[in-house]
Amino acid sequence: MNAPGVPAGPPGAMKVLRRIRHRRYADPAFRAFTTACGMVVALLMAAMFAVLIIDSWPSIKKFGVGFLWSKAWDTTAGHYGAVTALYGTFYTTVIAMVLAVPLALVIALLLVELAPPWLSRIVGTAIELLAAVPSIVFGLWGFLVLVPIMSNHVEPWIQSTFLGKLWLFQGPPMGLGFLTAGLVLALMVLPFITAVARDVLRMVPQVVKEAGYGMGSTTWEVTRKVSLRYGLSGIVGAFFLGLGRALGETMAVAFLIGQTYDMQKSLFGTGNTITSTLANTFAEATDSLQRSALIELGLVLFVITGVFQLLAHLWLRRARRRMGGRA
């Protein structure tokens, strides 16, 4: 006879027992499976590092650390160095960031503080969509549209003004080169930085801003002294994200850099970046040493972007702690 309050008879109890036994295996299995999937993420990253080192080993062995400051890129003599590529990479990135960051901040400011809500919603969505446009489109546009404009109009015009005497604007106006590549890079990272900066500015509590206005501050003063300071860590995060993108962006630069292996000072000069050299020469490289040197270039880029990422994370954590766990 069943005890009162226990409705389940023997068949029901069996069912419950079976379910419990089933759970004993199913749940740990589920947990183990998802944990394994999580581990795969970390393992893949480690595998990537290992593969890059192993495959660039012939080059590392032959050129040593000198690879990093050798200017050579001679496929016939078999001498390779990373300096010209590093130079071009940083040159174009600096141009892009100098142009894009102030513009992105200004647009973000407009979206959050100045524009009427309906406009800000439309423009904000447009910017988010533009961030999704693939880089090949920007590269194509830069190569077929911007390059002729730069070489026929913009660059000769700059050289005709007093600026033409500066070393920054020397050389034939070919349209290809650091300036054009940097410009297109700037356009590419612009939507990206803008979107993040806007989210950061938007997160500043209304009360804090109103306190600023209540003290008689102008819009600009509130933005500079309240919003930007409040969201500083986020802005720096946006900056580093944009920087990482600009450093590693391939197609726009591969189209526009000119692919020469030297270190010209002029903005109109041509050069190469790590990404452009990989994109333009990797598939054609038949010599195994050249291929190994190219993979080492990839390794260098991997380390650089990795270091920037890590720095950004550490900086953000410190900033967050200093602000008392806020933001």
Add this chain to the structure above:
Amino acid sequence: MTPKRRSVTRRRVTDIVVKVVAWVGATVGITALALILYVVVRRGIGAINWSFFTQTPPTPGGSGGGLGPAIVGTLVITCVAALMGIPLGFFAAIYLAEFGRDGRVATAIRLVANVMMGVPSIVVGVFAYGLLVMSQHHYSGLAGAAALAFIMLPVMARTAEDMLNLVPNELRESALALGAPRWKATLGVVCRAAKAGLLTGGILAVVRVGGETAPLLFTALSSQYWMGGLKGYFGGPTPNLTKTIFDLSQQPYSHLVQLAWGGALLIIVAVLGVNVVTRLLFQRGKEW
């Protein structure tokens, strides 16, 4: 607090100057971006016709032709990449959100995923080359798809984790209190609650990666011809839209260059179209 006193006029003027600069800057930036889209549409629209979707590229100097193999190739590569990357990222997200949480392992994996998202896509291409192309001794669409999957993985894992974290804990607790096993509570209740966000995240990750070029340059390489069945895609250089655009644009023949514009237009329409439709369907514009 401020030792320096500035005149009211000067502060007002600064404010107005900044506002003007903001409006002008925003107009310039947005116009430039809009102009790019306009140019692509204007130059690309002429290339779009029936044969654009069905034929192979013409010989240099020839006429007609299209990007048929490249379009199909990109679809196949992207779908295979999604099959590899999305489930893996999804279950990794379940681990991070449901089991790992703030533990040391989960924190480490999260950091790795963040750094992974910052790895330039061309470096991922080099990795796939070293791992798959070198060992198989030939370029293949499979290597390209693997590279794309690698890029999708951390994006999917982190977005999906954010979505799962939005699900209130009470839902988990009530599912478990009803006697549901953990896996059922997670997949049947938590994931169902986060369905819209998970779908949006997944679709947007796939679309973004589908427009990538750099990881395919020396993995899938390219080809002008139709592939014979799935085996063809995995057994040798595989046609794809982005690399084909890159190659065609360097050609001196205006007809081929126009095909490149057509390809760019197709990519833009596809990427933006899916973005807009996804947003409208799920009304969650915040992830990107």
